[in-house]
Amino acid sequence: MTTKEREAILAMLNSAHVTEPTRRALLERLNARYGHEFFDEVEFGRLRALAVRLVPHDPAEMDLAGTVDHRLIVGIGDGWRYADALPDGEAYRELLAALPEGFETLNGDAQDAAIPAVQSSHPHAFEDLLAELTEAFMAHPVTQYRFGYAGFADAPEWPHVGPNELEPREEAYGPR
Amino acid sequence: MAPANALPTDLDVLVIGTGAGGAPLLARLAQAGLKVAALEAGVRHPPEGIATDEVAQLGLFWTDERLSAGNDPVGFGRNNSGRGVGGSTLHYTAYTPRAQPDDLKLRTEFGQGEDWPLEFSELEPYYDELEYFLGVSGPENYPWGPQRKSSYRHPPLPLNGAARLMQKACAEIGMKTSPAANAALSRPQEQEGYGTRHTCTNRGFCQAGCSIGAKASMDVTFLALAESLGAQIVDGAQVTALTMKDGRVTGAEFMRGQELEHLSAKTVILAAGAVETPRLLLMNGLANSSGQVGRNFMAHVGMQVWGQVDDDLRPYKGIPGGLISEDTHRVPGLIGGYLLQSLGVMPVTYATQYARGTLKWGPELVQHLRGYNHVAGINVLGECLPYEHNYLELSDELDGRGLPKPRIHFSFGENEKKMNAHAEALMRDLWGRIGARDVWALPRAAHTLGTARMGADPETSVVNPFGRTHDIENLWICDNSTFTSSLSVNPALTQMALSLRTADALVEGLKQA
Numbered sequence: 001m002t003t004k005e006r007e008a009i010l011a012m013l014n015s016a017h018v019t020e021p022t023r024r025a026l027l028e029r030l031n032a033r034y035g036h037e038f039f040d041e042v043e044f045g046r047l048r049a050l051a052v053r054l055v056p057h058d059p060a061e062m063d064l065a066g067t068v069d070h071r072l073i074v075g076i077g078d079g080w081r082y083a084d085a086l087p088d089g090e091a092y093r094e095l096l097a098a099l100p101e102g103f104e105t106l107n108g109d110a111q112d113a114a115i116p117a118v119q120s121s122h123p124h125a126f127e128d129l130l131a132e133l134t135e136a137f138m139a140h141p142v143t144q145y146r147f148g149y150a151g152f153a154d155a156p157e158w159p160h161v162g163p164n165e166l167e168p169r170e171e172a173y174g175p176r
Numbered sequence: 177m178a179p180a181n182a183l184p185t186d187l188d189v190l191v192i193g194t195g196a197g198g199a200p201l202l203a204r205l206a207q208a209g210l211k212v213a214a215l216e217a218g219v220r221h222p223p224e225g226i227a228t229d230e231v232a233q234l235g236l237f238w239t240d241e242r243l244s245a246g247n248d249p250v251g252f253g254r255n256n257s258g259r260g261v262g263g264s265t266l267h268y269t270a271y272t273p274r275a276q277p278d279d280l281k282l283r284t285e286f287g288q289g290e291d292w293p294l295e296f297s298e299l300e301p302y303y304d305e306l307e308y309f310l311g312v313s314g315p316e317n318y319p320w321g322p323q324r325k326s327s328y329r330h331p332p333l334p335l336n337g338a339a340r341l342m343q344k345a346c347a348e349i350g351m352k353t354s355p356a357a358n359a360a361l362s363r364p365q366e367q368e369g370y371g372t373r374h375t376c377t378n379r380g381f382c383q384a385g386c387s388i389g390a391k392a393s394m395d396v397t398f399l400a401l402a403e404s405l406g407a408q409i410v411d412g413a414q415v416t417a418l419t420m421k422d423g424r425v426t427g428a429e430f431m432r433g434q435e436l437e438h439l440s441a442k443t444v445i446l447a448a449g450a451v452e453t454p455r456l457l458l459m460n461g462l463a464n465s466s467g468q469v470g471r472n473f474m475a476h477v478g479m480q481v482w483g484q485v486d487d488d489l490r491p492y493k494g495i496p497g498g499l500i501s502e503d504t505h506r507v508p509g510l511i512g513g514y515l516l517q518s519l520g521v522m523p524v525t526y527a528t529q530y531a532r533g534t535l536k537w538g539p540e541l542v543q544h545l546r547g548y549n550h551v552a553g554i555n556v557l558g559e560c561l562p563y564e565h566n567y568l569e570l571s572d573e574l575d576g577r578g579l580p581k582p583r584i585h586f587s588f589g590e591n592e593k594k595m596n597a598h599a600e601a602l603m604r605d606l607w608g609r610i611g612a613r614d615v616w617a618l619p620r621a622a623h624t625l626g627t628a629r630m631g632a633d634p635e636t637s638v639v640n641p642f643g644r645t646h647d648i649e650n651l652w653i654c655d656n657s658t659f660t661s662s663l664s665v666n667p668a669l670t671q672m673a674l675s676l677r678t679a680d681a682l683v684e685g686l687k688q689a
Contacts, residue, residue, distance in 0.1 A: 019387060021225050025232035054537040079238055079253020083245035083571075083583050112538065119535070130537055131528045138527035138545060139231045147546050149523055151492030152228045157377035161336040161494035163487035170490065 034066030148174030195263020336494025483612025512559025519553030
């Protein structure tokens with residue numbers, strides 16, 4: 001993220017428009033870096049490469065693969081899994097292992113070409129991983145800023161809720 | 177003086193669970209002078225600690241893993257399962273339509289499904305009482321169902337972008353709409369036992385918990401009242417077993433932190449919801465002489481259709497379910513019917529649903545999500561019949577406490593498939609009329625219902641029409657597991673009505689004893 005983006009995000013998060021619990025959660029996420037504890041070096045390299053193709057992002061500014069690894073270490077899930085699927089961590093390992101040899105070193109087009117095969121051989125793991133990465137992406141303050149999303153800045157009320165009835169703080173947040 | 181975390185003794189009634197099933201009766205029983213307490217697996221979530229962030233709010237949901245089987249596996253957790261003082265009402269959308277009288281008589285009307293062992297007239301006074309107590313906001317004249325005795329306590333909440341688009345589209349095809357009934361305040365209200373509840377600030381994060389107490393979750397309404405009357409709530413207490421002696425239940429064993437503890441009571445009421453209640457009964461081999469515990473699991477038909485428009489809608493603002501139509505309450509060719517509602521949505525919920533629902537990835541996925549501020553949704557909530565093939569059982573896989581994880585089998589039947597097809601076509605037509613692009617449909621099932629149904633016949637039901645188990649005289653069930661059919665409306669208000677009715681029956685029975 002650029003310096004300008006980071007400053008704009010911090011200015012909003014530190015403003016009176018954001019409640020304290022919301023600020024705490026988003027500031028922590030803005031700076032979170034996890035690395036890998038659950039996956040080994042090779043698995044994590046593949047996961048990171050796959051994550052970049054599934055949900056295009058710069059791993060240097062948001063650590064989506066690390067977020068998945070961290071979640072598996074903490075052990076909190078989303079409350080359910082498909083009965084015929086392995087537990088999340090094992091299912092993801094199988095999915096990663098099913099990618100072609102050297103997947104992480106292929107160019108983007110070659111990686112994309114390899115993805116449909118693992119999607120059809122491991123449909124539940126693919127869906128779960130895609131959803132988990134998408135969640136981490138959409139919940140990240142940088143994404144929210146770039147998409148002009150200001151819903152977290154709700155410490156004052158939203159007096160107008162109709163189409164195109166924006167508050168100044170909503171209009172101002174995001175790339176111009 | 178006893179330490180603050182000391183367990184109560186000499187309890188008349190112990191309630192397990194503090195959601196829409198457990199909370200109203202806890203207050204009612206305390207009001208009647210009974211010594212009552214509740215065990216709650218989750219912890220307290222005071223409004224001022226609630227973040228406007230879905231990931232940070234995961235703690236409101238039941239995240240212990242459940243196994244989903246069948247042709248249409250149900251997603252749990254964020255979809256339908258709460259955890260905390262207040263249960264699932266912490267994250268419900270506060271959408272409170274009443275059931276209609278014919279919802280209770282499906283078998284009589286269609287020869288399929290089941291009739292409830294009670295009449296609408298038995299629920300009606302409780303609906304009246306609840307709407308006033310909770311502070312439901314709604315239209316002056318609600319156009320469907322029997323004539324109401326009085327208007328809703330507060331005027332309707334403002335309509336957000338999706339609601340206004342649905343209003344316009346429905347008007348084009350002559351479909352009647354109305355502002356919905358929502359248990360969120362359009363004016364401040366004094367709440368007995370709690371204090372002032374403030375007006376809704378139009379922050380559309382109801383499903384991630386209300387940060388100002390405008391939404392009538394149980395913690396700021398019935399539980400506050402119950403505690404002000406002396407009821408005790410033991411939170412962070414996961415029940416692991418019911419204890420029995422001579423055919424009567426004597427209390428419950430629970431884990432609090434690493435400690436295994438026990439509470440005794442003369443009567444126990446299970447209000448843990450349609451998954452945890454049958455799970456506990458099956459683990460203990462209780463109340464199942466009918467073989468019906470875990471059977472007839474139901475989840476509402478909940479098809480959603482989404483699209484994007486040029487207008488800047490900001491779907492994070494306004495009550496998510498602002499506009500309703502019950503014109504599809506009966507549709508030729510369908511058993512039962514459905515209602516239509518507009519949908520606001522939080523960003524992460526929208527994004528993950530889009531990913532799961534379309535399996536789109538790469539630049540296409542990100543490009544779509546970039547349009548979040550322009551997203552408008554519409555959905556249905558429809559009847560799901562009870563079926564032999566939909567049930568809950570204990571799996572061999574153990575959870576962190578060494579207890580078997582539940583496995584829930586769910587497949588739509590013919591009626592649900594027809595209803596989905598009908599609803600999808602209707603909603604696509606409506607969203608076509610507002611010029612929505614990138615329209616996509618998400619078939620889904622919402623709410624957990626059934627698994628310990630009520631009925632007059634002990635051969636085919638688990639509890640009697642008031643919620644007492646047929647098998648164990650002092651064990652009652654009061655939660656969505658006792659629903660005989662799913663009803664074609666959101667379950668919370670009816671659940672609370674059943675809860676007050678159960679409390680009144682219990683108090684009456686104690687008087688006579």
